[in-house]
Amino acid sequence: MEEEAEGSKLEKIQDKFRTVTLSFLGENILGNQMFYDDYTQFLAIPGPVEMHPKVYEAMNRHLYGHRTDHFREIYVDCVEKFKPTINTKQEVYFLAGSGSLGLHAAITNLVKPGDTVVNLVNGKFGERVEQITARFTENHHTVRVEYGQAIKPEMVKKALEENPDTSLVTITHNETSTGILNPLPEISKVVHDHGALLMADCITSAGGDLVEMDKWKIDFFVSGSQKCYGVPPGLAFIAFSEAAAEKMKEVPRSQDYYSDLLMYREKLAKAPDTPFTPAVSLIYGLQASLDLIHEEGMENRIKRHRLMGKAYRNGLEAMGIKLFAEEGYRSNTVTSAVIPEKAADFIKIARQFGVLVAGGQGTLKGKIWRVGHMNTVGPREILMITSVVELALKQAGADIELGKGVQATLETLNKAY
Numbered sequence: 001m002e003e004e005a006e007g008s009k010l011e012k013i014q015d016k017f018r019t020v021t022l023s024f025l026g027e028n029i030l031g032n033q034m035f036y037d038d039y040t041q042f043l044a045i046p047g048p049v050e051m052h053p054k055v056y057e058a059m060n061r062h063l064y065g066h067r068t069d070h071f072r073e074i075y076v077d078c079v080e081k082f083k084p085t086i087n088t089k090q091e092v093y094f095l096a097g098s099g100s101l102g103l104h105a106a107i108t109n110l111v112k113p114g115d116t117v118v119n120l121v122n123g124k125f126g127e128r129v130e131q132i133t134a135r136f137t138e139n140h141h142t143v144r145v146e147y148g149q150a151i152k153p154e155m156v157k158k159a160l161e162e163n164p165d166t167s168l169v170t171i172t173h174n175e176t177s178t179g180i181l182n183p184l185p186e187i188s189k190v191v192h193d194h195g196a197l198l199m200a201d202c203i204t205s206a207g208g209d210l211v212e213m214d215k216w217k218i219d220f221f222v223s224g225s226q227k228c229y230g231v232p233p234g235l236a237f238i239a240f241s242e243a244a245a246e247k248m249k250e251v252p253r254s255q256d257y258y259s260d261l262l263m264y265r266e267k268l269a270k271a272p273d274t275p276f277t278p279a280v281s282l283i284y285g286l287q288a289s290l291d292l293i294h295e296e297g298m299e300n301r302i303k304r305h306r307l308m309g310k311a312y313r314n315g316l317e318a319m320g321i322k323l324f325a326e327e328g329y330r331s332n333t334v335t336s337a338v339i340p341e342k343a344a345d346f347i348k349i350a351r352q353f354g355v356l357v358a359g360g361q362g363t364l365k366g367k368i369w370r371v372g373h374m375n376t377v378g379p380r381e382i383l384m385i386t387s388v389v390e391l392a393l394k395q396a397g398a399d400i401e402l403g404k405g406v407q408a409t410l411e412t413l414n415k416a417y
């Protein structure tokens with residue numbers, strides 16, 4: 001028994017330290033030393049993502065007091081530079097907490113006990129909002145769509161007809177767990193025709209793909225720092241409409257304190273200030289990142305994200321890999337694909353080649369893998385990701401002809417530039 005345990009321990013250690021190198025002949029040469037370590041993995045997961053060196057530099061600055069004009073200037077600069085990234089004239093709030101704090105804040109600020117809420121759910125993150133909602137009202141209903149499929153406007157229409165008192169509908173714009181971009185503008189129209197408010201989780205769409213908060217009538221917008229905005233985790237981005245602010249006045253302030261948004265609104269309008277200590281270093285990083293975003297231009301940034309998504313998807317399809325997300329609704333920032341039966345170890349092998357990709361969540365664990373192509377991912381990175389994915393799949397035992405995927409990615413890029 002003990003020997004067996006010792007044996008598997010040794011195997012684990014050997015596994016951890018082996019180097020997988022491809023010889024010129026395309027053979028496996030298993031060395032005894034791992035070349036890429038945990039510090040040098042390329043983050044091809046859907047957040048946190050690789051960051052621009054200028055963001056690291058900005059965050060490395062000496063701290064400054066947050067109740068000073070110097071910091072206020074930086075904070076307000078971030079607010080003003082953030083607005084055009086989601087096409088809004090509303091104020092934007094940067095709460096210290098991960099993206100989920102923003103989702104929580106949406107419910108605590110917009111839902112009072114007894115309110116009717118419809119949650120649109122087609123993945124793990126939609127489920128999270130559903131769970132938060134259930135803690136604040138008993139009258140919650142779910143439009144549940146199979147993982148990998150998009151939510152369609154007619155499904156929302158039907159749910160609202162069945163629940164005419166609905167005051168809030170929640171949606172995940174880009175469902176990161178499945179790689180689906182839900183048709184938010186069309187759904188928003190249905191919601192507003194009904195007279196309800198719309199909360200949109202834009203955590204993996206904003207900053208990389210198109211979000212038009214005012215035109216699409218998003219009443220409550222949520223995003224997070226560690227995705228397309230290219231800042232470390234720790235900031236929730238929130239913006240809300242006047243209609244949402246009116247609704248907030250009806251909701252008991254006692255059900256939340258830290259994310260009481262009327263308090264944030266009052267403070268920003270006055271000094272400007274935040275009710276609590278802001279995440280000073282992350283705000284420095286955000287300012288640097290927003291400057292980079294505007295240097296590139298939001299329109300170019302969106303085009304780049306869309307092109308990188310397409311180049312990677314084309315690569316996968318040329319390898320014979322099945323994409324998981326429904327055609328016509330595929331995300332431009334996260335791609336999910338089905339792991340071939342024979343290539344169960346593929347994610348582990350990709351890591352040995354220095355590229356960290358994400359597995360499936362919940363029931364999708366072991367079935368799909370996901371790649372985030374956000375923030376700094378350009379032609380160089382997408383070629384690297386595609387080729388490492390191709391190599392790792394091959395090494396894991398998938399039946400693919402090496403080079404076909406990279407070729408398709410190259411051709412997509414060659415056509416576009």
Ligand SMILES: Cc1ncc(COP(=O)(O)O)c(C=O)c1O
Nearest residue numbers: 098099100125174176203204224
């Ligand atoms: C669509 C979506 N919603 C919510 C979250 C949760 O955000 P966080 O992990 O920052 O709390 C994520 C994180 O991946 C996400 O992608």
